[in-house]
Amino acid sequence: xxxxxxxxxxxxxxxxxxxxxxxxxxxxxxxxxxxxxxxxxxxxxxxxxxxxxxxxxxxxxxxxxxxxxxxxxxxxxxxxxxxxxxxxxxxxxxxxxxxxxxxxxxxxxxxxxxxxxxxxxxxxxxxxxxxxxxxxxxxxxxxxxxxxxxxxxxxxxxxxxxxxxxxxxxxxxxxxxxxxxxxxxxxxxxxxxxxxxxxxxxxxxxxxxxxxxxxxxxxxxxxxxxxxxxxxxxxxxxxxxxxxxxxxxxxxxxxxxxxxxxxxxxxxxxxxxxxxxxxxxxxxxxxxxxxxxxxxx
Amino acid sequence: xxxxxxxxxxxxxxxxxxxxxxxxxxxxxxxxxxxxxxxxxxxxxxxxxxxxxxxxxxxxxxxxxxxxxxxxxxxxxxxxxxxxxxxxxxxxxxxxxxxxxxxxxxxxxxxxxxxxxxxxxxxxxxxxxxxxxxxxxxxxxxxxxxxxxxxxxxxxxxxxxxxxxxxxxxxxxxxxxxxxxxxxxxxxxxxxxxxxxxxxxxxxxxxxxxxxxxxxxxxxxxxxxxxxxxxxxxxxxxxxxxxxxxxxxxxxxxxxxxxxxxxxxxxxxxxxxxxxxxxxxxxxxxxxxxxxxxxxxxxxxxxxxxxxxxxxxxxxxxxxxxxxxxxxxxxxxxxxxxxxxxxxxxxxxxxxxxxxxxxxxxxxxxxxxxxxxxxxxxxxxxxx
Numbered sequence: 001x002x003x004x005x006x007x008x009x010x011x012x013x014x015x016x017x018x019x020x021x022x023x024x025x026x027x028x029x030x031x032x033x034x035x036x037x038x039x040x041x042x043x044x045x046x047x048x049x050x051x052x053x054x055x056x057x058x059x060x061x062x063x064x065x066x067x068x069x070x071x072x073x074x075x076x077x078x079x080x081x082x083x084x085x086x087x088x089x090x091x092x093x094x095x096x097x098x099x100x101x102x103x104x105x106x107x108x109x110x111x112x113x114x115x116x117x118x119x120x121x122x123x124x125x126x127x128x129x130x131x132x133x134x135x136x137x138x139x140x141x142x143x144x145x146x147x148x149x150x151x152x153x154x155x156x157x158x159x160x161x162x163x164x165x166x167x168x169x170x171x172x173x174x175x176x177x178x179x180x181x182x183x184x185x186x187x188x189x190x191x192x193x194x195x196x197x198x199x200x201x202x203x204x205x206x207x208x209x210x211x212x213x214x215x216x217x218x219x220x221x222x223x224x225x226x227x228x229x230x231x232x233x234x235x236x237x238x239x240x241x242x243x244x245x246x247x248x249x250x251x252x253x254x255x256x257x258x259x260x261x262x263x264x265x266x267x268x269x270x271x272x273x274x275x276x277x278x279x280x281x282x283x284x285x286x287x288x289x290x291x292x293x294x295x296x297x
Numbered sequence: 298x299x300x301x302x303x304x305x306x307x308x309x310x311x312x313x314x315x316x317x318x319x320x321x322x323x324x325x326x327x328x329x330x331x332x333x334x335x336x337x338x339x340x341x342x343x344x345x346x347x348x349x350x351x352x353x354x355x356x357x358x359x360x361x362x363x364x365x366x367x368x369x370x371x372x373x374x375x376x377x378x379x380x381x382x383x384x385x386x387x388x389x390x391x392x393x394x395x396x397x398x399x400x401x402x403x404x405x406x407x408x409x410x411x412x413x414x415x416x417x418x419x420x421x422x423x424x425x426x427x428x429x430x431x432x433x434x435x436x437x438x439x440x441x442x443x444x445x446x447x448x449x450x451x452x453x454x455x456x457x458x459x460x461x462x463x464x465x466x467x468x469x470x471x472x473x474x475x476x477x478x479x480x481x482x483x484x485x486x487x488x489x490x491x492x493x494x495x496x497x498x499x500x501x502x503x504x505x506x507x508x509x510x511x512x513x514x515x516x517x518x519x520x521x522x523x524x525x526x527x528x529x530x531x532x533x534x535x536x537x538x539x540x541x542x543x544x545x546x547x548x549x550x551x552x553x554x555x556x557x558x559x560x561x562x563x564x565x566x567x568x569x570x571x572x573x574x575x576x577x578x579x580x581x582x583x584x585x586x587x588x589x590x591x592x593x594x595x596x597x598x599x600x601x602x603x604x605x606x607x608x609x610x611x612x613x614x615x616x617x618x619x620x621x622x623x624x625x626x627x628x629x630x631x632x633x634x635x636x637x638x639x640x641x642x643x644x645x646x647x648x649x650x651x652x653x654x655x656x657x658x659x660x661x662x663x664x665x666x667x668x669x670x671x672x673x674x675x676x677x678x679x680x681x
Contacts, residue, residue, distance in 0.1 A: 095645060
């Protein structure tokens with residue numbers, strides 16, 4: 001029984017990390033880095049609840065995706081067309097999100113900092129031998145597969161990678177560098193938006209002022225872990241997700257919290273992230289032009 | 298053919314042109330910041346309008362609460378105190394080429410050290426206060442070291458490592474405040490520091506203490522270090538061109554460590570300033586609410602202050618004014634405190650894209666002849 005809940009918990013915790021990381025992998029392959037994923041997760045989690053309460057869970061997911069895509073577009077325009085500082089823009093997104101959602105929750109539901117999502121507005125779960133499982137687990141794996149195929153076997157994927165490695169050469173070969181990179185930024189935003197919607201109207205069934213609690217940054221660590229391969233983002237999501245769910249389960253277990261204080265159990269995903277990233281990263285090489293604006297001569 | 302010797306007047310003209318170029322850079326920098334602030338306040342006004350608040354009344358409250366009278370100014374400076382320090386954390390690191398967003402965690406650890414030392418110390422006030430500040434600074438510096446080492450030895454990006462250390466610090470603090478450092482008389486906060494280790498209010502009724510001088514002193518110290526010392530020279534070279542640093546024979550490992558240690562020191566002192574330098578609690582709340590997100594707000598401060606110690610002091614006063622005025626904004630116009638975060642975030646996003654303004658100008662057909670507007674001038678930093 002414990003194993004079943006642990007496996008399901010790991011799968012459920014994997015979803016936001018893998019989906020977010022998958023989008024960011026495509027974006028970084030094209031040369032746009034977004035460290036504002038945490039903020040996009042938070043804002044789209046919020047708009048997803050509004051969407052779901054107005055038009056059901058599907059509308060909620062759609063609201064999340066659209067919000068994420070819009071924020072990804074803003075970041076992309078700043079990074080690609082204004083040749084702005086991508087890290088600064090990402091940090092701005094994170095701070096903005098904290099303000100927007102804190103005010104939004106009060107404004108929308110009149111409760112400070114917390115709103116519970118009713119069952120009717122949540123994504124319905126599938127019944128499996130282990131227990132109820134969210135269909136988003138399957139969606140996450142499918143998205144990783146799709147993104148992998150897109151990057152590896154399509155014309156667009158080749159263009160994206162060319163823009164990340166050598167935008168000048170891609171430009172000379174007739175690739176519209178700006179458009180391709182903007183597509184990457186919007187794709188990452190849209191997927192992060194879907195992950196945000198999953199957090200609020202599916203997995204955690206609530207919206208709070210700081211719902212992602214660092215998962216946007218753990219997703220960035222997953223991107224690093226994956227070495228920009230979407231399949232490894234699934235594996236990385238499962239590793240980080242396992243410790244995330246272990247923390248959630250362990251902190252409600254009375255016997256365990258008597259021995260290990262729950263604060264230390266909740267600390268675990270962050271410690272594991274550090275250890276894994278420190279152990280893996282040595283061999284990682286980012287695309288040559290990642291994070292740098294491209295300026296046509 | 299010998300090159301013609303440079304005439305004195307040519308040299309003077311060149312120097313004059315260089316000075317003018319620098320001045321234009323500074324003015325451009327100010328213009329960019331001003332535009333970003335206006336955009337931030339504008340977006341804030343629109344959001345308040347949409348949410349049904351009286352934005353004009355809200356901004357009136359903001360101004361009154363931050364600069365309305367002597368007490369308001371003192372509150373603004375009290376809010377600015379920790380922001381100067383956390384702004385320096387980010388600004389100093391950025392000068393050396395690192396995106397250190399670990400101020401939050403380093404500040405939390407510094408505050409814990411301030412409680413641990415300040416609650417048990419005895420001695421004359423000057424000694425008690427100094428020792429507590431130093432203990433907090435050292436604790437913050439120690440907490441900043443692992444990300445620096447991971448960066449230098451394993452290539453771990455500092456954004457990821459510092460965020461993880463922030464969360465680890467957060468949960469460590471939650472544990473300690475409720476256990477080892479808990480006040481048996483009051484479950485929801487830590488032990489209070491002894492009266493000798495407390496800084497009193499300089500103006501009765503306002504929060505400002507001598508901690509503001511400590512913060513300003515650290516800022517001036519870092520200014521001196523960056524521009525008048527060989528270490529600072531190396532740090533700035535590291536930020537501008539890491540490979541040049543290696544060619545010059547300096548040690549990059551030493552450079553990254555020194556940067557993070559100094560940044561951690563400032564962050565730790567910021568934590569102490571909230572424990573021993575802010576009446577009336579002189580302790581840490583169980584939810585760490587008297588630390589808030591000051592570490593993250595420091596990022597905004599540094600970006601607005603263009604990572605320059607003097608700019609950071611000015612920016613901290615501005616963000617501090619937002620913080621101090623927000624309460625009056627809430628009282629007068631019923632606007633939630635988090636409104637100022639929307640202003641912060643928008644200002645930073647607007648600052649991320651300095652080229653946007655010149656591009657916008659081109660689209661509108663402005664400054665076609667001059668080629669480059671003031672805002673488009675390369676203005677990464679204030680000239681030294």
